[in-house]
Amino acid sequence: VEKLDIPQGTLDLMILTILAREPMHGYGISQRLTALSHDEFHVNPGSLFPSLYRLEQDGKLKAEWRPTENNRRAKYYRLTAPGRRQLEQHRERWNRVSFAVTSVLEGA
Amino acid sequence: MTLLHRARSIVRWIAHRNKAEQDLDDEMQAFVEMAAADQMREGATPGEAHRLALLQLGGVEQAKERVRTGRHGAWLDDLGRDVRYGLRQVRRNRAFSAIAIATLALGIGVNTAMFSIFNAVLLRPLPFEEPQRLVRIFTKTPDGRNFELSPGKFYSWQRNARSFEDMAMSSGCGFRELALTGTGAARLVRATAVSAGFFEIVRARPALGRVFRQEEDTPGGRHVVILSDRFWKTELGGAPDVLGRKLKLSDEAYTIVGVMLRHLDPSRTHRQGARRPWESLSGWRRAPERRRRSLSGAVRNECNFDAARA
Numbered sequence: 001v002e003k004l005d006i007p008q009g010t011l012d013l014m015i016l017t018i019l020a021r022e023p024m025h026g027y028g029i030s031q032r033l034t035a036l037s038h039d040e041f042h043v044n045p046g047s048l049f050p051s052l053y054r055l056e057q058d059g060k061l062k063a064e065w066r067p068t069e070n071n072r073r074a075k076y077y078r079l080t081a082p083g084r085r086q087l088e089q090h091r092e093r094w095n096r097v098s099f100a101v102t103s104v105l106e107g108a
Numbered sequence: 109m110t111l112l113h114r115a116r117s118i119v120r121w122i123a124h125r126n127k128a129e130q131d132l133d134d135e136m137q138a139f140v141e142m143a144a145a146d147q148m149r150e151g152a153t154p155g156e157a158h159r160l161a162l163l164q165l166g167g168v169e170q171a172k173e174r175v176r177t178g179r180h181g182a183w184l185d186d187l188g189r190d191v192r193y194g195l196r197q198v199r200r201n202r203a204f205s206a207i208a209i210a211t212l213a214l215g216i217g218v219n220t221a222m223f224s225i226f227n228a229v230l231l232r233p234l235p236f237e238e239p240q241r242l243v244r245i246f247t248k249t250p251d252g253r254n255f256e257l258s259p260g261k262f263y264s265w266q267r268n269a270r271s272f273e274d275m276a277m278s279s280g281c282g283f284r285e286l287a288l289t290g291t292g293a294a295r296l297v298r299a300t301a302v303s304a305g306f307f308e309i310v311r312a313r314p315a316l317g318r319v320f321r322q323e324e325d326t327p328g329g330r331h332v333v334i335l336s337d338r339f340w341k342t343e344l345g346g347a348p349d350v351l352g353r354k355l356k357l358s359d360e361a362y363t364i365v366g367v368m369l370r371h372l373d374p375s376r377t378h379r380q381g382a383r384r385p386w387e388s389l390s391g392w393r394r395a396p397e398r399r400r401r402s403l404s405g406a407v408r409n410e411c412n413f414d415a416a417r418a
Contacts, residue, residue: 026135027142045139045164046171049132050178057180059113065134070145074138075131 004040011043011051013094016079016087019061025074026052052077060086118181132175136168238311245275262303276306284387286357291343297357299333299387306386307334307368317351317366324388333362334386337370355385362387 006014018024018032029052030043055061060083066076079087121128143161148154165171176182198205247257257277266275279301288297307319314334324332333355335344344350354361368386 025138025142027139031146044166045136046166046174049135049171049175053175053179057114057117068142072138072141073134074142075135 003042004037006041006043006047010094011047012055013087013090014041015048015051015055016060016083016090019077019079020084020087023076023078025068025076027074029077055083059083114180117179118184121179121181122184132172136165136172140165140168241273242310243272274305274309276309277303278306287359288343288355288357289359290356297339297385299357299385301387304388313369314366315369316348317364319366320386320388329388331357331360331362332365332388333357334366334368335364336368336385339385340367357387 014033015029018029018036024032026045026048030045030048033041033043052061052063056063056077059080061077062080063075063077065073068074140158140161143164144154144157147157147160152160162168176185247261259277262275262277269275284299284301286297286299288295302320304320304322304325307314312319315337317334319334320332323329335350340346340350350364350367353364355364356362
């Protein structure tokens, strides 16, 4: 089955949403994304990590190295207060966009 | 907040480049290991699991490169690379580079020189009051070359001209070379000759003493000299009692009658003139080495240039 492309601009929103629940490392985020999207989205690390680094640079995320439950070391990302604010704003906007698109499709 | 974060992060990236690279490397490694562990849990052999994990990462180096170029401040890396590449190219092809650099240097230099001249000649106003009312008169031969003005002609013009408030004669950029003796080692001094009335026309007032009088223009009159500010300060130490003192110039005694205010330093109209004193026409007329002379005239208030030219 052909996988869906992640729509432009929604990856950051989904990353922030996943991290709002609990801090997580890159691999965990990609797994969670696939599971939550019912196997429709497979994020390429070549897209995921640039997004993570950019969000960290902007102060939306904070990263630290911690041991995993399997005793590996991994870099965990955690939402900061500005990150939480951005999440709220973007989620609000996305809701409006998706409602608007759905309305057009169903109203036509 | 965001901007500050960004700036700090860029600085960190530059300052701790190696650590940041190591960090990125470790993170990718951790990703591959975790993916491989998951594959093995699903039954893959270790080798196969690792291969599948690498596949999932989509090429470790590509992923890392995308992180690097996606960062804020990546343009600094690009800039550094471009500069290094440029320098390598310059070194590789020395002859071509030398010609290119010389061409640029010459072009910029010539432009600067041209503008300096343009600025001095056309843009910067003359250091005189009412410069728009000043005209300079040249005499020409029938075939159009500039020709030296004779004092006789000058006096007749001065008497008869109606369109000018006044007229004066000056050696302009020309000068007379005189040997200054009696103030230490003998020195060569270049003097500008001006007729009486010259300083009034350019509205220049002396700081000390007075300007030339009419009778000091006549041949055989007493030799008088007015010092420029620079000459006064460098040659006579700016002594306040110079008026009436004699300067020995080419074995003749010249009485100092005035010192000009600094702002009429001729250096501001022509470069070499900074130190020159002024002498009256009395000495000039008898002098063997005659140089260019020109007229300065100030147009009368009510008159326009067209009428003056006519």
